[in-house]
Amino acid sequence: MYDYVVVGAGVVGMATAYHLKRLLPRLRVLVVDQHPGVGMGDTAKSAAAFRTIFTSWINRVLAKTSVDFYREVQRGGVDLGMRFVGYLFLVPEENADLMRNAAQELRAMGVSVDAYERLEMPIKLRVSDDEEAREMGLSDVAFGLLVRDAGIMDPEKLVKYYYEVYTREGGEVLFGTKVESVVFSPKKPLGIPGEPFPWQDVKVVGIETSAGVVEAKNIIFATGAWTERLMDALGFGLPLKPRKRQVFVVRATGELEALLRSGLADREYSPMIILPRGVYLRPEPGEGTYWIGVSDRRPFRLEEPPEPEEALWRFGIYPVLTKYVPAFEGRMPQNAWAGHYDENVVDYQPVVDRLVEGLYVAAGTSGSGIMKADAIGRVAAYLALGREKAELYGGVVVDSNVLRHNRCFEEERLVI
Ligand SMILES: Cc1cc2nc3c(=O)[nH]c(=O)nc-3n(C[C@H](O)[C@H](O)[C@H](O)COP(=O)(O)OP(=O)(O)OC[C@H]3O[C@@H](n4cnc5c(N)ncnc54)[C@H](O)[C@@H]3O)c2cc1C
Numbered sequence: 001m002y003d004y005v006v007v008g009a010g011v012v013g014m015a016t017a018y019h020l021k022r023l024l025p026r027l028r029v030l031v032v033d034q035h036p037g038v039g040m041g042d043t044a045k046s047a048a049a050f051r052t053i054f055t056s057w058i059n060r061v062l063a064k065t066s067v068d069f070y071r072e073v074q075r076g077g078v079d080l081g082m083r084f085v086g087y088l089f090l091v092p093e094e095n096a097d098l099m100r101n102a103a104q105e106l107r108a109m110g111v112s113v114d115a116y117e118r119l120e121m122p123i124k125l126r127v128s129d130d131e132e133a134r135e136m137g138l139s140d141v142a143f144g145l146l147v148r149d150a151g152i153m154d155p156e157k158l159v160k161y162y163y164e165v166y167t168r169e170g171g172e173v174l175f176g177t178k179v180e181s182v183v184f185s186p187k188k189p190l191g192i193p194g195e196p197f198p199w200q201d202v203k204v205v206g207i208e209t210s211a212g213v214v215e216a217k218n219i220i221f222a223t224g225a226w227t228e229r230l231m232d233a234l235g236f237g238l239p240l241k242p243r244k245r246q247v248f249v250v251r252a253t254g255e256l257e258a259l260l261r262s263g264l265a266d267r268e269y270s271p272m273i274i275l276p277r278g279v280y281l282r283p284e285p286g287e288g289t290y291w292i293g294v295s296d297r298r299p300f301r302l303e304e305p306p307e308p309e310e311a312l313w314r315f316g317i318y319p320v321l322t323k324y325v326p327a328f329e330g331r332m333p334q335n336a337w338a339g340h341y342d343e344n345v346v347d348y349q350p351v352v353d354r355l356v357e358g359l360y361v362a363a364g365t366s367g368s369g370i371m372k373a374d375a376i377g378r379v380a381a382y383l384a385l386g387r388e389k390a391e392l393y394g395g396v397v398v399d400s401n402v403l404r405h406n407r408c409f410e411e412e413r414l415v416i
Contacts, residue, residue, distance in 0.1 A: 015377025045339025081154025
């Protein structure tokens, strides 16, 4: 009988499991995943860029405390692949006011943001002199907004870090095992066949897996893009939906190498660059490449396994990319992969909630789960331990039900 079973060995599940053990080392905790190891779901597919700039306070708190924690771990000698290259938002004319206001709010909070009217980089800010760009409806860039407290990291190193500290605390894992369902039992069993009946109060007593039943007092589903399907099957409606996301890798040679090496604010390498129309360029200095993606609207669907689509590169990304960064002309990806965002379609914030006694969910990371995983894991651990308050890294205290699914949050406007 485990005290807690965490389903999902992605970054959210591993952070949750670690914080449970950290808070109460005597607990018996088991992490179960269908894959043969940690972080092999969307954590491994991530572009793993991080920032602390968001328009909603809860996202700022989740990201800031997590990024501060990762920085401290890395300072302590564990390489998480963190590089503070910054985020450069190339702000199109139509979003200039929104971003100016966001920049002012951030400055008031002490966050360092710089506006650039010009850039010493091979990037075109003015595209309206190009007929094709005009036909495509592409806007000129009003200014570049650099967020310094932002960058890139290695998601596999992060999830491995949580795995190591968790197992060092005595945490157990069961890989290659698929969770099929949850076993409920009446709180007051009457010994009648067919229990639990609809009129009985129930509690969780375990999970059914491909390897048999595992008994547990509490189950936490940290199942990312699979959560909607699993919760639907149990009859719990959550506003979570999987949306396919793809990454295309282009070698940074020639003028692109110059771009990769054109760091801003004394940084050695290019920032993560967000172009208008949701196209982003994520530098990977270690391999001398750019990882390129786009936040396109597409049907919500879980594809297994998700495959990258050449047409998205050719028609969805390349035309926009080459207008703002002509150095990409004639370039083709040397590698590509696909995964899913696990989107909260109501407000783009994560969900950490108790559904019935002993059954919890920690999901809905909406494309920014790496940068918030530590805080989400802490909130999930405190909530599942029955504590009213959750202490995030740096002593920030929030209600542990702050991320419940039927809350009322302001919608996040800075979604990439
Ligand atoms: C292309 C792409 C780019 C991204 N870029 C960024 C970025 O720049 N910055 C950022 O912060 N975030 C980014 N993200 C989002 C980030 O990767 C996710 O938010 C994060 O990895 C979610 O972690 P998770 O633990 O919730 O999910 P996952 O890592 O997917 O873990 C869920 C686990 O649950 C397991 N599981 C599911 N169902 C079952 C079952 N029935 N039985 C057993 N195991 C099960 C899966 O095998 C999986 O290992 C990106 C995502 C993608 C796809």
